[in-house]
Amino acid sequence: MSNVPLAEYTSSRSRSRALGLSLLLGVTCVASAQTQGQSPTQSIYTCVDGNGRRITSDRPIKECLDREQRELGSSGTVRRVIPPSYTAEERARMAAERKAEQMEIARINEERRRERALLIRYPNKDVHDRERADALSQVDDVMGAVRKREETLAEQRKQIDAEMEFYQGDREKAPPWLRRKLEDNEEQVFVQKRFLDEQTKEKERINARFDEELGKLRQLWATGSTSGSATLSR
Known part of the structure; x- marks a missing residue:
């Protein structure tokens, strides 16, 4: 040991201890202040909606207002259970309205799909007129064949009537083969x-x-296109 007076050595060690203790207290205070300044752990909300989907959010879930929601802590433990906000009658009414809205949207989307198909098939009136004429022409061809058949049957009837004159036009007197022919x-x-x-x-x-x-x-040609698909309102 160096030749330092005992009193001076003891005083120096006391000052060092005091300084260390002060630093330790300062760090502890700062850490405590930081901890107190932090926000509490945020809650997690979870539920299963009417379509069977599990939804998770950092706030109450509007899609599940009509059913039970759970508020979870950061560790996954249940803090509380949030009951539904609607009665059974209200839920039934809302479900019916939702279904009606979905059906209406499906109808609108189907109508728009058909409109798009029409525009693709008939880009202008000339194309539409030609297809109308073709469709009518096919029926006219069939009707022409039917009329020819009618003419043939009319000629056959003249021959039958000529043969029936031999029996004074009386079917009962005509032979079976002639009656069948008639x-x-x-x-x-x-x-x-x-x-x-x-x-x-x-x-x-x-x-x-x-x-x-x-x-x-005419309306579609005027606008040039159809609007996009309809969606559910939120």
């Missing part, structure tokens, strides 16, 4: 007439469809 002719005439009536109605349906399409297309 009945078959009458049945074929009836079938062709009914088919011709159906084709006439088909032309009316075609014109009605193209007229309806044309009304929509």
Whole structure:
């Protein structure tokens, strides 16, 4: 040991201890102040919505106002259970409204899909007119074939009537083969007439469809496009 007086050595050690204690107290105070200044641990809210989805948020979840929510701590423990905000009757009414809204949105989206398909298929009136004419022409071809068949049946009927004159037009006196021939002719005439009536109605349906399409297309051609898909309101 160096030749330092004992009293001076003791005094120096006391000052060192005092300084160390002061520094320790200062660090402790600063740490305590920092801890007190920090915000408390934030809560976590979780629930399962009406579609079965589990939702987690840092605040109460509006999609689950009609059902139970859980507030969790940072460790995952349940702090509290938040009860639903609506009665069963209110929940049923809201569910019905939600379903109606979804159905309406689906209808609107389907209508817009059809409108887009119409624009792609008929970019202008000339294309639409040509397709109408083609559709009507196909029916006219069928009707033309039916009329030719009617003419053939009419000629056959003349021959049958000529043969029936031998029996004074009395079917009962005519032989079975001639009666069958007459009945078959009458049945074929009836079938062709009914088919011709159906084709006439088909032309009316075609014109009605193209007229309806044309009304929509005039609006779509004027705007040039259709709007986007509808979505659920929030």
